[in-house]
Amino acid sequence: MKILVPVKRVLDYNVKVRVKADGTGVDLSNLKMAMNPFDEIAVEEAVRLKEAGVATEVVAVSCGVAACQETLRAAMAIGADRGILVETDVELQPLAVAKLLKALCDKEAPQVVICGKQAIDDDANQTGQMLAALMGWPQATFASKVTLAGESTTVTREIDGGLETIELKLPAVVTTDLRLNEPRYATLPNIMKAKKKPLDTVKPDELGVDVAPRLATLKVAEPPKRSAGVRVADVAQLVDKLKNEAKVI
Amino acid sequence: MAILVIAEHDNQSIKAATLNTVTAAAAIGGDIHVLVAGQGCEGACNAAAKLAGVAKVLCAAAPHYEAQLAENVAALVVANAPGYSHILAPATSYGKNVMPRVAALLDVAQISDIVAVEAADTFVRPIYAGNAMATVKSADAVKAITVRTTAFEAAAEGGSAAVENLAAGADLGLSKLVGRELTKSERPELGAAKIIVSGGRGLGSGENYHALLEPLADKLGAALGASRAAVDAGFVPNDYQVGQTGKIVAPQVYLAVGISGAIQHLAGMKDSKVIVAINKDPEAPIFQVADYGLVADLFAAVPELTAALS
Amino acid sequence: MRESMEFDVLIVGGGPAGLAAAIRLKQLAQDKGTDVSVCLIEKGAEIGAHILSGAVMDPRALSELIPDWQEQGAPIKTAVTEDRVIFLSETGGRQIPNALLPDSFHNDGNYIVRLGNVAKWLGEQAEALGVEVYPGFAGAEVLFDEAGAVKGVATGDMGLTREGEPGPNYQPGMELHAKYTLFAEGCRGHLGKQLEAKYKLREGVDPQTYGIGIKELWEVPAERHVPGLVVHTAGWPMDSATYGGGFVYHLEDNLVSIGFVVGLNYTNPHLSPFEEMQRYKTHPEIRKYIEGGKRLAYGARAIAAGGLQSQPKLVFPGGALIGDDAGFLNAARIKGSHAAIKSGMLAAEAAFDALGAERSRDELAAFPEAFRTSWLHAELHKTRNFKPYMKKGLWMGSLLFGIDQNLFGGKVPWTLHNSADHTALKPAAECEKIAYPKPDGVLTFDRLSSVFLSNTNHEEEQPCHLQLKDAGVPISVNLAQHDAPEQRYCPAGVYEIVQEEAGPRLQINAQNCVHCKTCDIKDPTQNINWVVPQGGEGPIYQGM
Structure with missing residues (x-):
């Protein structure tokens, strides 16, 4: 069984975001980039399935600029067998990525695609579901447990207020939530090995996909600063405010 | 349209x-x-x-x-x-x-x-x-x-x-529900709670944390959270932590008790709809983001608040 | 059992010194048509993540290493256009006429850089030459062979619990063996410290003396920005007995680098370098550059300032100390990156020749010899008395250094000596408390919102990387005698005295640490031992 894992290169989780002074976007120049944390969980899950003998091959895919190769190498250092870079300088939005992934799924015929549930940059939370729709496959989003058996997979999902377990026919798309696993630390020998694993590069037009963005970003601004509210004199006034002004209790 | x-x-x-x-x-x-x-x-x-x-x-x-x-x-x-x-x-x-x-x-x-x-x-x-x-x-x-x-x-x-x-479509037969398990614990989960009562180092000890905040959280049906300082001091385990290195939460009400409001903590709760702060230090940064601030000794104010909600 | 790998040369630390050594080795191998395997490890999450410097860079060494650095796209763009040295009083300032300044204060031909970006670029050059560059791996332990020579280092274990037991994600460290290991950890490297002790490298030299530099990067309104302007200040807010000074460097893109350095031989335990930096920005001569601007980044790092007379022996069987790990910084010139690069090149040349002669794990005596006849030695020799003069106070020190440099060109027949910084603190009771102003949230800030901008991060579930030799000393000595100075000298709020029912207790917030090493230097009884946390942790400076 082949598993495909899309991985996205994003601003490192620890690096503070800064909105550009001219409001055209977020400043990313020369900043530290890293693999989207949810995608790291996806790679880890796929590699564990391979180590458990359920999967036979784990293919990592990244869509974007040439530097996404580093992200693919990081995925291979965790244990992915090879990488595919869909290289473009165009700003990619989730629908375009889903179409690129569909083209690769048509070629690679994986049984399972494991995606991060969302990227920590655009916070869209769309790509996995869109890919499933385009493929006509079932989906299990926000997975906290994945069991593969024969023709189907059983996935426990994190839903508001609890957990839901569903059974999907394969092939299927699974998207990861935080609690699915804790990714391993890549070791030096594995980072060294990853440098020698195969990495293919294709272009969107070779896959016949139009990746033109559908949404135009007009402006990016800092979030409104929270300002101090009022000081209450005592507990009674606090309760009154919460009940009658804020109406939250 | x-x-x-x-x-x-x-x-x-x-x-x-x-x-x-x-x-x-x-x-x-x-x-x-x-x-x-x-x-x-x-x-x-x-x-x-x-x-x-x-x-x-x-x-x-x-x-x-x-x-x-x-x-x-x-x-x-x-x-x-x-x-x-x-x-x-x-x-x-x-x-x-x-x-x-x-x-x-x-x-x-x-x-x-x-x-x-x-x-x-x-x-x-x-x-x-x-x-x-x-x-x-x-x-x-x-x-x-x-x-x-x-x-x-x-x-x-x-x-x-x-x-x-509306006419139903055909069953695609791709997926089926096996079961749902809604969290039954009396205490909602931190990430999903509508109200969070969160404690900081001002509580002084783990015993105080539980003795003061649990009854209040029970009254409000709230989840319990904590600042990193409280976690570091050993009052509560790691998974209570709200903040940059803990959970990012955005409940309807965030009640910060004895929390000074270090920026790392604010980063984890600033999107809450209503922020309430109880702290004896009027200069505590938490008051800069609180919708309702009460400068008071929490050891008196919290039991009083719990009682007032009865 | 840990896995191991063999290299010709292992380099610990990806700053200017380590990267220059790596590049030089590969260049020499290319020139000679031979192959040298070079591995470089760096504890930061990427190359440059732990680099923090002013910085005005003298391109001399870089031009020797990579003569066409300009064509190669080095991020070295802003030539210094003007030098200003200002003596500050509390409310005003007097600029020293440039004609009166010692040569060491002239920056014609130098560049204002973001040294982290320069390091990142050097890292790319090194990788392109075939150096195996591994950021995210900390050198945790020196390895010795049976003969007592250094045979490499082990990287740190990952995934240990707080108690030091293997956790669910445990990955043991790896042994990296080499014929020669170059230590380029920067100022007060924790392995360098062990090597100095083991091989008695400090015998016959002065103790090293240090400063703590605190730096912020600001984006300022265009009308306040003077690209290429270099401002150095002395005087306020330091009293005249305390060594310290500030800088404002105008970079490109409306960016201004602003910082303050306090000599760690300060005596008043109430002094807080962080708060000195904060109030420094409120001085009219400084605020005029940053008012209306936005602070983008914050960080801190100790620097070695002792000069030649504090430099340890550079070599030992199996390796060498390079860059600020060996104290190559030129405090009088307020710069060290050129010295770091040059020292790395010299060590690389010595190592390359030794490898060519099929030697291994012996002393690279050719490195200190080459240093002694280099321009770098001449430069450091000329300014060697700067820091000791400054111990005599700002005015007397400046006067004496001025005479030394301007009248004698540094060729005075005497060399002054340094003493260890941790011995300098007086009892708190004998010293005046310093009333620092409250942060205004506009120009001045508190520690934690500052640390936030260093992007620092440490996994909480791991052994504390700030080790106390004696857990009682923070209260029985530091608090009792010096009012717990670590609360103030730590620029990241790592150390806090917490009052509990059972009495005061030292709380160590190791997650905040920005790896500046000040605690390891300044703790009065040397009770704090800074060791590396998990690789890839600590600040993630972006072009600092």
């Missing part, structure tokens, strides 16, 4: 998130239709029909909609999409699951998690975990949108829309 709102419901009733989504639809402007896909969902349909501003409720009842799994619901929405300029769902685990599927099948972009409507095609949405706000304009004929529920008021009752039955 007509807007379709995909209702989140449990067949008997409408989930609160739907009410906020209806308000977002009203902000866009146009006839609002609410789709209820379920099984034995008359209760939910009738509740939707009573919402102010709703022109029509579309009821699609079939056994394969009972669990409201994404594959069948998305197909139903797409089949009924013609004629709608906007399709909205709440940005809950339900809406986030279904809507991208709808968007992809319609070959349109989705605008996720909107917090404001600037124009019928232009919306504001948070990116980078809310550290930046993007204003985006959609060029697509149909706008597929999920709505951040805390950014819009709940729609009030007062409507009397007609409920129209």
Whole structure:
């Protein structure tokens, strides 16, 4: 069984975001980039399935600029067998990525695609579901447990207020939530090995996909600063405010 | 122009998130239709029909909609999409699951998690975990949108829309529900709680933390959280921690007790709707973000607050 | 059992010194048509993540290493256009006429850089030459062979619990063996410290003396920005007995680098370098450059300032200390990156020749010899008395250094000596408390919102990387005698005295640490031992 894992290169989780002074976007120049944390969980899950003998091959895919190769190498250092870079300088939005992934799924015929549930940059939370729709496959989003058996997979999902377990026919798309696993630390020998694993590069037009963005970003601004509210004199006034002004209790 | 709102419901009733989504639809402007896909969902349909501003409720009842799994619901929405300029769902685990599927099948972009409507095609949405706000304009004929529920008021009752039955689509047979296990613990989970009572080092000890905050949290049906200082001091375990290195939360009410409000902590709770701070230090940074601040000795104020809520 | 790998040369630390050594080795191998395997490890999450410097860079060494650095796209763009040295009083300032300044204060031909970006670029050059560059791996332990020579280092274990037991994600460290290991950890490297002790490298030299530099990067309104302007200040807010000074460097793109350095031989335990930096920005001569601007980044780092007479022996069997690990910084010139690069090149040349002669794990005596005849030695020799003069106070020190440099050109027949910084603190009771102003949230800030901008991060579930030799000393000595100075000298709020029912307790917030090493230097009884946390942790400076 082949598993495909899309991985996205994003601003490192620890690096503070800064909105550009001219409001055209977020400043990313020369900043530290890293693999989207949810995608790291996806790679880890796929590699564990391979180590458990359920999967036979784990293919990592990244869509974007040439530097996404580093992200693919990081995925291979965790244990992915090879990488595919869909290289473009165009700003990619989730629908375009889903179409690129569909083209690769048509070629690679994986049984399972494991995606991060969302990227920590655009916070869209769309790509996995869109890919499933385009493929006509079932989906299990926000997975906290994945069991593969024969023709189907059983996935426990994190839903508001609890957990839901569903059974999907394969092939299927699974998207990861935080609690699915804790990714391993890549070791030096594995980072060294990853440098020698195969990495293919294709272009969107070779896959016949139009990746033109559908949404135009007009402006990016800092979030409104929270300002101090009022000081209450005592507990009674606090309760009154919460009940009658804020109406939250 | 007509807007379709995909209702989140449990067949008997409408989930609160739907009410906020209806308000977002009203902000866009146009006839609002609410789709209820379920099984034995008359209760939910009738509740939707009573919402102010709703022109029509579309009821699609079939056994394969009972669990409201994404594959069948998305197909139903797409089949009924013609004629709608906007399709909205709440940005809950339900809406986030279904809507991208709808968007992809319609070959349109989705605008996720909107917090404001600037124009019928232009919306504001948070990116980078809310550290930046993007204003985006959609060029697509149909706008597929999920709505951040805390950014819009709940729609009030007062409507009397007609409920129209919709033909169910075929069961795609791709997925099935095995079971749901809703958290039954009396204490809601930190990430999902509507109210959070959070304690800091000002409580002085783990015993004080539990003795003072648990009764208050019980009264409010609140989850318990803590600052990193309280976790570091060993009052409570790691998974209580709210903040940059802990959980990022955005409840309706965040009650910070004895928390000074280091920026790392603020980064984890600044999106809460209402922030209440109780601290004896009037200079504590937490007061700079608190909607209601009480400068008081927490050892007196917290029991008094707990008692006042009885 | 840990896995191991063999290299010709292992380099610990990816700053200017380590990267220059790596590049030089590969260049020499290319020139000679031979192959040298070079591995470089760096504890930061990427190359440059732990680099923090002013910085005005003298390109001399870089031009020797990579003569066409300009064509190669080095991020070295802003030539110094003007030098200003200002003596500050509390409310005003007097600029020293440039004609009176010692040569060491002239920056014609130098560049204002973001040294982290320069390091990142050097890292790319090194990788392109075939150096195996591994950021995210900390050198945790020196390895010795049976003969007592250094045979490499072990990287740190990952995934240990707080108690030091293997956790669920445990990955043991790896042994990296080499014929020669170059230590380029920067100032007060924790392995360098062990090597100095083991091989008695400090015998016969003065103790090293240090400063702590605190730096912020600001984006300022265009009308306040003077690209290429270099401002150095002395005087306020330091009293005249305390060594310290500030800088304002105008970079490109409306960016201004602003910082303050306090000599760690300060005596008043109430002094807080962090708060000195904060109030420094409120001085009219300084605020005029940053008012209306936005602070983008914050960080801190100790620097070695002792000069030649504090430099340890550079070599030992199996390796060498290079860059600021060996104290190559030129405090009088307020710059060290050129010295770091040059020292790395010299060590690389010595190592390359030794490898060519099939030697291994012996002393690279050719490195200190080459240093002694280099321009770098001449430069450091000329300014060697700067820091000791400054111990005599700002005015007397400046006067004496001025005479030394301007009248004698540094060729005075005497060399002054340094003493260890941790011995300098007086009892708190004998010293005046310093009333620092409250942060205004506009120009001045508190520690934690500052640390936030260093992007620092440490996994909480791991052994504390700030080790106390004696857990009682923070209360029985530091608090009792010096009012717990670590609360103030730590620029990251790592150390806090917490009052509990059982009495005061030292709380160590190791997650905040920005790896500046000040605690390891200044703790009065040397009770704090700084060791590396998990690789890839600590600050993630972006072009600092």
